Amino acid sequence: MRIGVLAVQGAFAEHIAMLQKLDAEPFEIRQKRDLEQPFDGLILPGGESTTMGKLLRELGLLEDLRMRIAQGLPVLGTCAGLILLAEKIANDAHTYFGTLPVTVQRNSYGRQLGSFSKTADIKGIGPFPLVFIRAPSIEAMGVGVEVLAEIDGKAAGVRYGNQIGVAFHPELTGNAAVHQLFLQRIEDSKI
Ligand SMILES: NC(=O)CC[C@H](N)C(=O)O
Numbered sequence: 139m140r141i142g143v144l145a146v147q148g149a150f151a152e153h154i155a156m157l158q159k160l161d162a163e164p165f166e167i168r169q170k171r172d173l174e175q176p177f178d179g180l181i182l183p184g185g186e187s188t189t190m191g192k193l194l195r196e197l198g199l200l201e202d203l204r205m206r207i208a209q210g211l212p213v214l215g216t217c218a219g220l221i222l223l224a225e226k227i228a229n230d231a232h233t234y235f236g237t238l239p240v241t242v243q244r245n246s247y248g249r250q251l252g253s254f255s256k257t258a259d260i261k262g263i264g265p266f267p268l269v270f271i272r273a274p275s276i277e278a279m280g281v282g283v284e285v286l287a288e289i290d291g292k293a294a295g296v297r298y299g300n301q302i303g304v305a306f307h308p309e310l311t312g313n314a315a316v317h318q319l320f321l322q323r324i325e326d327s328k329i
Contacts, residue, residue, distance in 0.1 A: 139321060140177040142167045144203075146193040148185020148218060152309035156317045157181075170198050179212040179324045182219030184271065184307050187227075187244065190218060191234040200234065207237045212300045212327065214320045220303035221274050228277055238301050239280025240293075246275035247305065260287045260295060263315045268294060268306040276305065300327070 141157055143150045145166035157164035167173065167180075180203065182190075194200040207213050207223075215223040215238075221230075223238040230244055247254075247270040260266045261284075268289060276293040279285075287295035287304065295304035302323075308316035 139163060139179070139324060140165065140175070141179045141181060141321075142172070142177045143181045144183060144190070144194075144199075144219070146197065146199075147189050148183040149216075149307065149309060150181075150183045150185075152307075153181045153183050153216075153317075156309050156314050157321075160314055160317055160321060162317075162321055167199065167203075168197075170202065173199070173202055178328075179214070179320065180207070181320075182213065182215040182222050183309070184217030184219060187218040187221035187234070188230075188232070190222060191232060194222075194234065204235045204237065207235055207301065210300045212320070212324045213302070214316075215301070215303045216307055216309060217271065217273050217305060220276075220305055223301060223303050224274075225280070226278075227274075238296070238298055238303050239283055240276050240296060240298075240303065241278040242274040242305075243277050244274050245272050247273040256289060258287050258289055258294070260316065260319075262286070262319055266308070266313060266315060267311050269308075269310050270306055273305040276303075 222234040226241040
């Protein structure tokens, strides 16, 4: 299964390592040319959403990828990747793909306390260590958005059709269950 990992900035190498462990076929998306071969899924990593958004625009990737997501390309966005997907960003004038009907608040977890990890249940997986690094919170959700994980009574992971967005960093845990779930969903949607 060919999975494109946005590799213009941020923690893309860790996602690639996870995918390799699961025998998927990851490749880096750095420029438009990288989108020429067909692929089955997309991962938007953690990092700095403002920088990634700016580079996506400058490299001419934003519209192309937005269209693919809107047309059903399975996508997993982690942390900054969730911000890129969000329809609204409460404390930012910009939006990027805007395909996921949620409102997020940037830098909501971990500003004063630093990064932290908390184990919580993920739907379809069970207990999983959620690692937060200056993570966004999900403040509001539109109709049809399914909550996959909660922390302190707030959604920390959601799914909407072909899109999964999580505020935490599954790629930094050594636990491949979230990536496995993503690959499984792609597999299932092919049937
Ligand atoms: N670890 C992360 O991806 C942090 C996200 C970052 N604070 C942002 O707003 O873009």
